[in-house]
Amino acid sequence: MIYIDTKSTDPYYNFACEVYFSTERTFEDDVFLIWHTTPFLIIGRFQNALEEIDAEYAREHGIGVARRLSGGGTCYLDEGGWQFSYLAPSRGNDLSIEFARFVNPVVDFLRSLGLNAALTGRNDITVDGKKVSGNSQYRLGPYTVHHGTLLYDENMENLVRATTPKEYKITSKAIKSVRERVTNIREHLERDMTLTEFRDALAEYITDSVCEITPEDDARIRRIADERFRDPKVIFAGTPKFELEKTIHTTGGTFVIGYRVEGGVIADCSVSGDFFAGITAEEFCDALKGCPYTPGDVKSALGKVESALFRTTADELVKGIFE
Numbered sequence: 001m002i003y004i005d006t007k008s009t010d011p012y013y014n015f016a017c018e019v020y021f022s023t024e025r026t027f028e029d030d031v032f033l034i035w036h037t038t039p040f041l042i043i044g045r046f047q048n049a050l051e052e053i054d055a056e057y058a059r060e061h062g063i064g065v066a067r068r069l070s071g072g073g074t075c076y077l078d079e080g081g082w083q084f085s086y087l088a089p090s091r092g093n094d095l096s097i098e099f100a101r102f103v104n105p106v107v108d109f110l111r112s113l114g115l116n117a118a119l120t121g122r123n124d125i126t127v128d129g130k131k132v133s134g135n136s137q138y139r140l141g142p143y144t145v146h147h148g149t150l151l152y153d154e155n156m157e158n159l160v161r162a163t164t165p166k167e168y169k170i171t172s173k174a175i176k177s178v179r180e181r182v183t184n185i186r187e188h189l190e191r192d193m194t195l196t197e198f199r200d201a202l203a204e205y206i207t208d209s210v211c212e213i214t215p216e217d218d219a220r221i222r223r224i225a226d227e228r229f230r231d232p233k234v235i236f237a238g239t240p241k242f243e244l245e246k247t248i249h250t251t252g253g254t255f256v257i258g259y260r261v262e263g264g265v266i267a268d269c270s271v272s273g274d275f276f277a278g279i280t281a282e283e284f285c286d287a288l289k290g291c292p293y294t295p296g297d298v299k300s301a302l303g304k305v306e307s308a309l310f311r312t313t314a315d316e317l318v319k320g321i322f323e
Helices: 011-023 055-060 100-112 156-162 172-179 195-206 215-228 281-288 295-303 314-322
Strands: 002-005 031-035 040-043 064-067 075-077 082-089 117-120 124-127 130-140 143-150 244-250 253-262 265-273
Touching: 002 195, 011 031, 011 064, 011 082, 011 130, 011 143, 011 215, 031 195, 055 064, 055 156, 075 156, 082 100, 082 195, 100 117, 100 124, 100 130, 100 143, 100 195, 244 314, 253 314, 265 281, 281 295, 295 314
Parallel strands: 002 031, 040 064
Antiparallel strands: 031 082, 040 075, 082 143, 117 124, 124 130, 130 143, 244 253, 253 265
16 A cells, blocks of 8 residues: 655645545555644535534634545644544445455554453444544545544644534533543653654554655645635535425434425525535435435435445435324
């Protein structure tokens, strides 16, 4: 596996690296990126940013906001942690989300440091039962892109306050509650390691060769960052209001589906939430547009995209829509 150190603390640049090395400069072998960032909130692909964060707190504390191309929930990142990305050729036309293939090598690395690490829940890595990593995944052309966080020595107060919508009052009790289920890896190490030592050990464990970003690569990556990630209209894209809206909790995550029915047919729709999918929100909605508004027809329409939804069935969604 090829290791690329992006040498950037700009999440727009680092997400652009995922795009560039999956669609333009590709390799026969899998690629592994390691990067970190100045304080930032990273919004999931299908989320409404202003409903997920305390924008005022973020602005007052110099915390930026970015939107990634994968699903899942919002996460807080800063210089005290690392992010990793796998870029791997996809297996045929399979659109399913598969976490274990990419997460288990990181779990094994943490165990090699003497930590009681495990892949748990939908997409988390835990140490001694506390979360240290969240993971997400998406398709980009012929590649599967998997990325995850690693909380190493991050600011937990910022993590709590910035990721909580402002209408919820944050108290010391709330921060204590989060600290009881989220932790920094550094607190659990038998032998202390600097942030850089931890990154280098991870790269050595996972990869076997190194690739440097050339000046030509860098120029193109910067253009992609500006075109696809830095635009505030992309970052703060909201969910339009529809005549009907249903919030549906599934094993794979929460879906907020808004739709308008005209003449017994779904004329338009939107979807947001913290779910994972191998398709875009537009592709999800396209499956429903023009569909007769009956349980059977909606189930048939959703059945066409069901394989691309992580741990979510058409039956669950239909039940939530029509209940």
